[in-house]
Amino acid sequence: MTGDGEDWKEARMDVPAITLAGWVRVLWRGALFGGVVYGCLAILLMVRVVERPLFGLRRPWTPWITQFVCKSAFVILRLPLVVRGRVMRQRGAVVANHVSWLDIFALNAAQRGYFVAKSEVEHWAAIGWLARATGTVFIARKGAEAKKQQAVFEERLRAGHHLMFFPEGTSTDAVRVLPFKSTLFAAFWSHGLEEVMWIQPVTLAYRAPAGCDPRFYGWWGDMEFAGHLLMVLAQGRQGRVEVVFHDPVPVDAFPDRKALAAHCEAEVRRGLEGRL
Numbered sequence: 001m002t003g004d005g006e007d008w009k010e011a012r013m014d015v016p017a018i019t020l021a022g023w024v025r026v027l028w029r030g031a032l033f034g035g036v037v038y039g040c041l042a043i044l045l046m047v048r049v050v051e052r053p054l055f056g057l058r059r060p061w062t063p064w065i066t067q068f069v070c071k072s073a074f075v076i077l078r079l080p081l082v083v084r085g086r087v088m089r090q091r092g093a094v095v096a097n098h099v100s101w102l103d104i105f106a107l108n109a110a111q112r113g114y115f116v117a118k119s120e121v122e123h124w125a126a127i128g129w130l131a132r133a134t135g136t137v138f139i140a141r142k143g144a145e146a147k148k149q150q151a152v153f154e155e156r157l158r159a160g161h162h163l164m165f166f167p168e169g170t171s172t173d174a175v176r177v178l179p180f181k182s183t184l185f186a187a188f189w190s191h192g193l194e195e196v197m198w199i200q201p202v203t204l205a206y207r208a209p210a211g212c213d214p215r216f217y218g219w220w221g222d223m224e225f226a227g228h229l230l231m232v233l234a235q236g237r238q239g240r241v242e243v244v245f246h247d248p249v250p251v252d253a254f255p256d257r258k259a260l261a262a263h264c265e266a267e268v269r270r271g272l273e274g275r276l
Contacts, residue, residue: 008173009221013213015231022234029233033076040069041133048133057159059135063112066134070109079238085245087111091160092198092248093188095264097272098166099174099204100219101228102241106204108134110243113162116153116184137163139184153187157197167261174206174218177272180265185257193251200248201264203271207240217241244271 018026044065051061074081079102087110088094094113096103104115114135122128122138131138137156156163167180188197208216216239219228246267254260 008176011173013173013215013218015227016212018230018234021236025236026230026233029076033073033233036072036076037069037130040065041130044133057156057161059161062135066108067112070105073105074109074241077232077238079232080240081106081109082240082242083110083245084242085247087245088162088198088200088248090198090248090250091157091162091196092200092251093157093163093165094200094202095165095167095180095268096202096204097177097268098168098171099206100171100217101225102206102217102219102232103166103171103204106241106243107164107202110245111162113164114156116163116165135161154190154193157187157193167264171219173215173220174208175214177265177269180261180268182257182261185261188251188260189257195252197251198248199251199260199264201246201267201271203242203244203246203268205242205244205272207242209235209237209239212239246271 044062047061047065048059051059071081094107094111096107107113107115114137115131116137116139117131119138121131121136137152139152153163165184167182167184168178169181170178172178185199188194188199206217208214217232219225249260249263251260254263
């Protein structure tokens, strides 16, 4: 299912009860997961103290720490991560479908880049702190901020950063792709950026554990982060995550942002349909 109807948002998933063995997994996986994340965050901040005055916006060292943390997360969860295709070498951005909070770990494990997130995330407890430390670009939805945001985008892109964002604008139930919003693509048509920038569509495909709801890894609607995290930590035999890198395309091969967004959406949909 890859439609964009609204009924799916109200359809609830039966969350499996956590057994005693599941709670044991929650405890040891959670402790290890938290230790790796926040231990490496402390190291990253110390490295950044040296890296920032030497290189400014460029971050030649700290993204390796972020990637190590994200790869380690899948090892701790016993959740296989399969990467297909090649990460582009050109300057530009990655756009992907949005399924879960796990997407952040999956994309960062498969490559080194910087997320674009709504400004509200910057103020979320714990998550906002992590996002700021790892170089996330925060954007506001207010029209008055458009020019400022475009300048930030341009600055980061010219610094050689690979930006990563989710054009759907919200996470889904893992079995569909929503229409891509073209708004963020506008940043690539400014001051000649369209002549040097490339976009790489990426499909995130989650296969649920055997016998579980196909939407097991999806995180949508009013689902609570804590409850979803506990469910994933407690799961014994996990499913699988696939990160599929499609062929990158030059921005100037498209007449406008809407055409580029439509192409990326079609590629991501095709990648998901082949894996459901």
